Amino acid sequence: MGSFRDLIRWPLSVSLLVLLFLSTQCFCLINQHASNHKQLHALQVEVSTLLPPHAQYSCKPSPSPKGMKSKRGNSLEVRHRHGACGESRRPSHEEILEQDKARVESIKGRVKPKLVDTDRIRQKAVGLPAKPGSTVGSGNYIVTLGLGTPKKDLSLIFDTGSDFTWTQCAPCTKSCYKQKEPVFDPSASSTYSNVTCTSPLCSEVRAATSTDPGCSGSTCVYGIQYGDSSFSVGFFAKDTLSLGSDVDTVPNFLFGCGENNQGLFGGSAGLLGLGRNKFSAVSQTASKYGTYFSYCLPSKTTSTGHLTFGKGGTFAKEMKYTSLLSSSQGPSFYFVELQGISVGGNKLTISPTVFTTAGTVIDSGTVITRLPPDAYSALQGAFSKLMSNYPEAPALSILDTCYDFSSHATVTVPKISLLFSGGAELDLQLPGIFYVKDITQVCLAFAGNDDAGDVAILGNVQQLTFDVVYDVAAGKLGFGPGGCA
Numbered sequence: 001m002g003s004f005r006d007l008i009r010w011p012l013s014v015s016l017l018v019l020l021f022l023s024t025q026c027f028c029l030i031n032q033h034a035s036n037h038k039q040l041h042a043l044q045v046e047v048s049t050l051l052p053p054h055a056q057y058s059c060k061p062s063p064s065p066k067g068m069k070s071k072r073g074n075s076l077e078v079r080h081r082h083g084a085c086g087e088s089r090r091p092s093h094e095e096i097l098e099q100d101k102a103r104v105e106s107i108k109g110r111v112k113p114k115l116v117d118t119d120r121i122r123q124k125a126v127g128l129p130a131k132p133g134s135t136v137g138s139g140n141y142i143v144t145l146g147l148g149t150p151k152k153d154l155s156l157i158f159d160t161g162s163d164f165t166w167t168q169c170a171p172c173t174k175s176c177y178k179q180k181e182p183v184f185d186p187s188a189s190s191t192y193s194n195v196t197c198t199s200p201l202c203s204e205v206r207a208a209t210s211t212d213p214g215c216s217g218s219t220c221v222y223g224i225q226y227g228d229s230s231f232s233v234g235f236f237a238k239d240t241l242s243l244g245s246d247v248d249t250v251p252n253f254l255f256g257c258g259e260n261n262q263g264l265f266g267g268s269a270g271l272l273g274l275g276r277n278k279f280s281a282v283s284q285t286a287s288k289y290g291t292y293f294s295y296c297l298p299s300k301t302t303s304t305g306h307l308t309f310g311k312g313g314t315f316a317k318e319m320k321y322t323s324l325l326s327s328s329q330g331p332s333f334y335f336v337e338l339q340g341i342s343v344g345g346n347k348l349t350i351s352p353t354v355f356t357t358a359g360t361v362i363d364s365g366t367v368i369t370r371l372p373p374d375a376y377s378a379l380q381g382a383f384s385k386l387m388s389n390y391p392e393a394p395a396l397s398i399l400d401t402c403y404d405f406s407s408h409a410t411v412t413v414p415k416i417s418l419l420f421s422g423g424a425e426l427d428l429q430l431p432g433i434f435y436v437k438d439i440t441q442v443c444l445a446f447a448g449n450d451d452a453g454d455v456a457i458l459g460n461v462q463q464l465t466f467d468v469v470y471d472v473a474a475g476k477l478g479f480g481p482g483g484c485a
């Protein structure tokens with residue numbers, strides 16, 4: 001394994017792995033107390049409710065809200081990856097935020113900056129951290145769906161920032177990491193078939209994996225790598241996918257049957273790609289559900305959210321919509337038009353070009369929202385001014401604005417809203433404002449990009465508890481508060 005690992009060198013490593021294969025054959029768990037506070041532009045928070053996430057970890061998610069099952073037939077329950085029991089060791093907050101940095105670098109590597117500076121791009125590509133077994137690009141939320149006939153349940157990390165769905169497959173000729181459920185065995189499924197090398201689908205797989213496919217016997221071989229040395233290599237295949245409590249089936253679903261997989265994907269069986277490419281789960285289920293899906297990411301590991309294909313999944317009463325754009329800068333990604341930020345009810349003075357220069361993508365797998373440097377410094381300045389009554393705490397990895405609330409019973413926190421084109425506002429709830437290590441280190445859950453040309457990313461901490469609707473066909477993205485707890 002050691003010498004095998006030595007062969008892994010970015011960016012050639014997956015191609016190499018394909019060749020090798022052929023030769024051998026907030027997440028802040030804050031209970032926001034109902035605050036009928038007089039100040040409309042602030043949230044009053046009882047410090048005792050700012051629990052560190054570990055206090056609420058549980059293997060058993062709470063039961064679904066009443067009516068959920070019937071209303072959300074095409075719905076899958078969403079749980080936080082670190083709340084699932086499959087994972088043997090939970091990463092520290094510092095590790096989670098370091099991994100988040102690596103994911104952001106991999107996204108930047110896949111989104112061409114508008115200001116083309118090739119030296120900078122080259123430097124970034126080389127500078128990617130190569131940590132075996134980390135979770136780069138793997139997102140943080142899992143859903144369980146069925147694969148094969150008879151169907152076998154698999155828990156997959158879902159990821160709006162990538163396209164390709166894969167799962168570890170028996171007999172794991174090279175390597176499989178530890179997963180919660182039994183590894184999918186294609187020989188036990190009557191509906192499984194391989195995609196052949198001569199099929200046009202085989203050559204098209206490159207667009208979804210960024211790696212040239214190979215050929216084993218007559219079977220198409222894919223390889224995909226996630227920024228660092230996490231990867232999956234195996235057969236490009238088709239089988240029946242089963243979704244939701246009503247068990248809706250999608251025949252001939254194209255996915256990767258991974259015989260060589262590395263990375264701590266949190267005990268999950270693989271990855272569900274929800275990007276824009278034709279092989280993503282959104283595109284492949286389009287004839288059934290339209291290119292329409294929604295999710296709610298829970299803020300506590302004890303509660304569940306949902307991922308729903310098709311309409312009718314959301315509980316939020318009021319949805320606000322903005323434009324959802326595609327861009328040749330990054331064809332897999334969902335671009336939105338972030339146009340401004342308000343703090344404590346005041347819109348910050350930020351030149352519109354700050355946002356248009358970089359563009360913004362929404363991503364389910366990035367934890368902390370990354371803003372253009374000028375936008376972040378404006379937000380940080382306004383927020384820290386309004387928080388100047390509270391003692392500061394040391395930075396937590398990428399989070400530079402932290403507070404020690406241990407000597408306070410309640411704190412008053414300015415509201416933060418993200419303003420999008422079309423007048424849509426994302427009025428952040430507490431889980432979207434603070435990342436809590438413990439009450440002595442409560443940090444503003446935003447970070448700035450280093451470079452004004454780097455794409456901004458709307459991360460999952462800011463999406464917590466909102467129903468987020470991707471109406472891809474209509475080019476709209478919606479936010480609604482109160483989608484889940």
Ligand SMILES: *[C@@H]1O[C@H](CO)[C@@H](O)[C@H](O)[C@H]1NC(C)=O
Pocket residue numbers: 186192193194216217218219235
């Ligand atoms: C799929 O292809 C692989 C490699 O050629 C082969 O070992 C396996 O038996 C094939 N499975 C089916 C169901 O054809």
